[in-house]
Amino acid sequence: MAAETEETEDQEYESRVGASYMLSRLLQDTTARISLILIAIISGMALFAFVDAEFLDYRLAETYLYHPLRNNAGTRPLLPPVGLSNQFGDGVLAHPLGTDTRGRDIAVRLLYGSRIAIQIALVSTTIGVVVGTTVGAVSGYYGGWIDDVLMRFVEILYSIPFLVLVIAFMAAFGRELIYAMIGVSIISIPIFARLIRSEVLSIREETYVEAAQAAGVKDRNILLRHVIPNSFAPVVVQTTLQMGTNILIVAGLSFLGFGAQPPTPSWGQMLSIARNYMLPAPWFSVWPGLAILITVMAFNILGDGLRDTLDPRLEN
Amino acid sequence: MSHLRYTIKRLLQAIPVLIGITSITFLLINAMPGSPVEVMLGPTASEELIAAAEERYGFNQPIHVRYVKYILAALGGDLGRSIHYGVPVTTKILERLPVTLLLLASSFAFALSVAIPLGIVSARRRNQPVDHGSRVVSLIGVSTPNFWIGLLLIIVFGYHLQVLPSNGLVMPLTPISEVEGATSRLDVLVQTVRSLIMPTIALGTLQMAAVSRIERSSMLEVLGRDYINLARAFGVKESVITRKHAFRNAQLPVVTIIGLQLTSALGGAVLTETVFNINGMGRLIIQAVRTQDYALIMGTTLFFGVMFVIGTLLTDLTYAYLDPRVTYEGED
Numbered sequence: 001m002a003a004e005t006e007e008t009e010d011q012e013y014e015s016r017v018g019a020s021y022m023l024s025r026l027l028q029d030t031t032a033r034i035s036l037i038l039i040a041i042i043s044g045m046a047l048f049a050f051v052d053a054e055f056l057d058y059r060l061a062e063t064y065l066y067h068p069l070r071n072n073a074g075t076r077p078l079l080p081p082v083g084l085s086n087q088f089g090d091g092v093l094a095h096p097l098g099t100d101t102r103g104r105d106i107a108v109r110l111l112y113g114s115r116i117a118i119q120i121a122l123v124s125t126t127i128g129v130v131v132g133t134t135v136g137a138v139s140g141y142y143g144g145w146i147d148d149v150l151m152r153f154v155e156i157l158y159s160i161p162f163l164v165l166v167i168a169f170m171a172a173f174g175r176e177l178i179y180a181m182i183g184v185s186i187i188s189i190p191i192f193a194r195l196i197r198s199e200v201l202s203i204r205e206e207t208y209v210e211a212a213q214a215a216g217v218k219d220r221n222i223l224l225r226h227v228i229p230n231s232f233a234p235v236v237v238q239t240t241l242q243m244g245t246n247i248l249i250v251a252g253l254s255f256l257g258f259g260a261q262p263p264t265p266s267w268g269q270m271l272s273i274a275r276n277y278m279l280p281a282p283w284f285s286v287w288p289g290l291a292i293l294i295t296v297m298a299f300n301i302l303g304d305g306l307r308d309t310l311d312p313r314l315e316n
Numbered sequence: 317m318s319h320l321r322y323t324i325k326r327l328l329q330a331i332p333v334l335i336g337i338t339s340i341t342f343l344l345i346n347a348m349p350g351s352p353v354e355v356m357l358g359p360t361a362s363e364e365l366i367a368a369a370e371e372r373y374g375f376n377q378p379i380h381v382r383y384v385k386y387i388l389a390a391l392g393g394d395l396g397r398s399i400h401y402g403v404p405v406t407t408k409i410l411e412r413l414p415v416t417l418l419l420l421a422s423s424f425a426f427a428l429s430v431a432i433p434l435g436i437v438s439a440r441r442r443n444q445p446v447d448h449g450s451r452v453v454s455l456i457g458v459s460t461p462n463f464w465i466g467l468l469l470i471i472v473f474g475y476h477l478q479v480l481p482s483n484g485l486v487m488p489l490t491p492i493s494e495v496e497g498a499t500s501r502l503d504v505l506v507q508t509v510r511s512l513i514m515p516t517i518a519l520g521t522l523q524m525a526a527v528s529r530i531e532r533s534s535m536l537e538v539l540g541r542d543y544i545n546l547a548r549a550f551g552v553k554e555s556v557i558t559r560k561h562a563f564r565n566a567q568l569p570v571v572t573i574i575g576l577q578l579t580s581a582l583g584g585a586v587l588t589e590t591v592f593n594i595n596g597m598g599r600l601i602i603q604a605v606r607t608q609d610y611a612l613i614m615g616t617t618l619f620f621g622v623m624f625v626i627g628t629l630l631t632d633l634t635y636a637y638l639d640p641r642v643t644y645e646g647e648d
Binding site: 152153155156158159160162163164167168169171172173244248249251252255256268271274275278279282285286288289292293296297300301304 | 332333336337340341344345347348455456458459460461463464467468470471475476579580582583584586587590591601602605608613616617620621624625628
């Protein structure tokens, strides 16, 4: 989008809106850089796990690591991680984070759990952005009764506590992953709809939109080519932050048993198992939570960094 | 007068929202596999028995008829009977509601009492160690799942140090005889406070972090305004500026965030109550879904919706109180 406008418009000035400009400004920030690297690593892990689980039937895991769903040939259950007093003495270094109640390697299960977190968060955030942006843009641009109806609906979605909404939704349709994705995306829709609507309301009054209208440009084209691209910045920021929020929601759902079903590992579900072994194996409760914390924090830092970069009002 | 009119207007606006919440929930429940009667009678019940029971409870009627009947009954205070517990839904909710309200109130009190000073100090000492520290704390706070905080607290304070109870919540008005080791009302209250500490921290941390982030940025913005600089130029002390001139004006975005945090806190209550085995509304709704207790799911969702509507209403009224410029007329 940005590149397009650059070509057609005055090229003498250094662009301060292009994606490359944004990226270079963002990369000047050390914390943002670290968060980008973290997100890249976690996404890489998730992609690896996704490919291995969906297409290779865990062949990569079995060859190079451990099978995440099965006990590895007589490994002790609840083997403590490296560094903790280990009276069993076997396979300490082979299982750096210890093993779970069925003798499965926790590190490998965390790796495969990243897939669930990233997959659901990514799909649901994307649906949220696309649908929310459309609803918000239409609502804000046309106003009137369309706005009233759409916004009331958005308000309703907003008013049902999200966890309750998704749980009711999953109880109705099923506990499979796909319903978790749809459920979580329903939560994200109102957030983007409201955001875009308020942006559109101010952009609608801009002279260039008026000019386009006067020139007879169709409403649909004005929305797609002028209004939505100009409200791009806050959406990018919110998308990043929403990824983090959605990962938290997915973890909560899995913790309650609504999400990836065993034996498929997910972080929230690992915590709900660990919860029953807090006394003999407290460290078991630490790892999955730490994984969630690091991932969500990476998205939050990136979102903050993007906001500082994209919002010139906060500059100094 | 205008306060009252505004309140009434807001209450009227809440009606379509509540209708929406109930109809969405109603539709979702009806989309669930199996009918409530089948759940009630068990898998061994004969076809005739099921048909007879459906007839008796009106489940054979079309969905819109049942919906209207439900709403009319709900308006009269009748939310139906819980299949699982065998008592009226309202009885069950009224039994559980105070628990969740106590938990929410205490976690918001915790969140605000920590977040507001933290945000202000952070803003006043921008880019100093205090600011960095508090920003890191709030960043971790918004990124941590509350049930995990709960688990860690239980491991450390409940199991390892054994200083706090990790199970259940003692209500302040529980009969003395029912509370273990209590001989007076004071003992019960002490138990209440002790059992509230960990769930409060678990549930309130997210709110605390979110509010302190907003408090900081809002204070920063206000402290950079011209009238504040003018006050500085006149030699007004910085503490007086913060207290008298900046604080109130900086609270508007904070109030908005608190209102928005309410839904996430209600959702968080579900998780916190599960972790600490607290019998509140959150656990009730999970149990209702697990046991396919239709009337109970409807009732609890409706109550959550009502709580949210009241919460946003309070937010708006606080907003108007804080900012005299907010007018009640000519909005929308």
